[in-house]
Amino acid sequence: MTDFWQMGGYALYVWPSYALFLAVVVYWLVAPWLEVKRTLRKMKQRKRRQHARANTGEQHESQA
Amino acid sequence: MWKTLKRWFHQLGSPRTFYRFSGALIPWLFVAMVITLAWGLYQSLLVAPTDYQQGESYRILYVHVPSAWMGLFIYVLMAVSGLIALVWRMKVAEMVAIACAPIGAAYTFVTLVTGSLWGKPMWGTWWEWDARLTSELFLLFLYLGVMGLYAAIEDRRKAARAAALLALVGVVNLPIIHYSVVWWNTLHQGATVKLFSGESHMHPSMLKALLIMTAATKFHFGVALLQSVRARILQQESKASWVQELVDD
């Protein structure tokens, strides 16, 4: 099994290549997904703040 | 047939339909990607035989070549959706074009690094002005140009249209740059050793591994692109009523 890890002596080249490839793949799966969740969460917060402001009767407050 | 395609095309143009449609598609693409990626890695690392010339280091090909194809494929897709955005003034097409750029740049960057890692044992240097690596480098510059232009203009819609136009100019120049570099390369050093062993005479199981990995990158791009566009739709359509409803439930 060990010679699999050695990659015929080229381990120093093959593994970093695969690592970089997988890192990019994973990043581009996670980052956009988080972006969507973060945007939704931010909008929820803004909505909740607007409701809170509306309920406390501060009518003159301009819509943020 | 043409009528339904046209209707479908315009329907997809509306951010709301695109958001729902992509939402349904992403899970399937994700599953397909996981399967093909696992299978591809298994094939390329374990099943595919050792290359009689380069030994094990040729296995880098299974990440290098698919990434190179993706870098090119995404640029062309970016230019096409840019053209749609410019001609039909479709907001979604603008977002698709702009979302393509960073993903394409990432794949091109992977191609460059894996190319240099693959070339090191063979050429003894980290960078060789080999025709394909050089044109990959300029492809990366074209991507950086589009992303830089988009970031430099304040108004989102105007920035997207300017970047889309630059992508069009880029895609027209892409083959010109590529073949000039290839021609220039043969002029200066004569044909360097063929870095990428041609797909045609590859051992069948090598070719299979390569194709599976390519499929995996296509599925991955699908998920990444659709998700990025969904994020942009939410940000840019935050005022729209359907987005507010989305936020409520």
Add this chain to the structure above:
Amino acid sequence: MNLLHILWSLIQRDLRLAWRSRGELLNPVFFLILVIALFPLGVGPEGKLLARIASGTVWVAALLATMLSLDLIFRSDVEDGSMEQMFVSQTPLSWIVLGKVITHWLVTGLPLVLLAPLLAILMHLPQPGLWALIQSLALGTPVLSLIGSVGVALTVGIRKGGMLLSLLVLPLYVPVLIFGTAAVENAIAGMSPAGPLLILAAMLLFALTLAPLTAAWALKVSLS
């Protein structure tokens, strides 16, 4: 709708304007000589080595000189509202862009071509290469102006667009550089430079037809 008359009056106007601020007019030329002069300092004065890199150096310097002066094409007209008058006129915008590119070439490209003999001397360029250098620059510099006009049209609306412009434009200059230097190398090696020169001519026609239209479109997008 006498387009040629409009084109000529535009070029005449821009040339007069350029003459009025001729102080900056010579900047590209000084820049070019300065860049060329740096190479012997960096690489060493031996003629043999300089000759080897002569064509490449002259061409890269010409590329940079053209690019640095691209801002002249639209910047001042956009800032004082003249571009608005040109938008509103019935003259097709691509025709106006063509006029401006011609002026830009006359003001910066042509001097580079006329300067080639001096640069060849500075870089110890072998004698057979000189005529090919002049021909390649004569064909290549207009292409640089044409492609550059698209890039500068895209960045004219941006305040600090300078660096970005080079990122957009230099990759597109690669083919011109490759075939420009190739023509000179062929001539030096005793072969006929016709091949690369014809390709440069083809690029010129390609850019002549497409660049004004694209730059006009880009202006509409970036100034809206």
Add this chain to the structure above:
Amino acid sequence: MTTCHFRQIRYERDDEPVFGTLEFSLQPGHMLVVEGPNGSGKTTLLRVVAGFLDMAEGHVEVEGRTLPVRDFHETLPLAYAGHKPGFKDDLTVLENLRFLVALHEGDTRRIGAVLQRVGLWGWEDNLGRALSAGQRKRLALAAMLLHPAKLWLMDEPFANLDGQGIALVNALMREHLQQDGMLMTTSHGTFPLEHAHMDILRLDGGKGDRA
């Protein structure tokens, strides 16, 4: 030249509507004044009609044809006098006018008469930069007169002008209207002169303004 009806004109910058959906029309011999506080989009609306902003939405009916508002400027010769001067500081008055006449295919023989009309006679050889603010406005007016335009778009036509200048602008407007020309101007102050056929389009910086 028939009336041009503008329908559902909208313009967004950074996804913020600059003005709501507008409905207005330009009639030969009539003048449309766009009024409203600063930042209500008066200049933007003028630039939309001039065709500078090709992201504008809405359409216009001209001579029975309906076309997107961004293509309106191709249907008729129009002149635009905005905040920016529109001529070069390094060229003399004459050189500037000679170029603008060539650009708009006007008639160079009329330059002398027009210079007299706007009160710049004798200033032909001065550089643009040497002119006062009022004179620069008059040079812009001269360019406008030399332009064979059916529709005049004037942004704050009375800015930087003295009493005499204002009278001149009104006279020129009246002549233009009498020759069945169309005119659209913006102004936030009270309008110095009541023209016979004048419609007001109020932009209150809010949503959905009516003509």
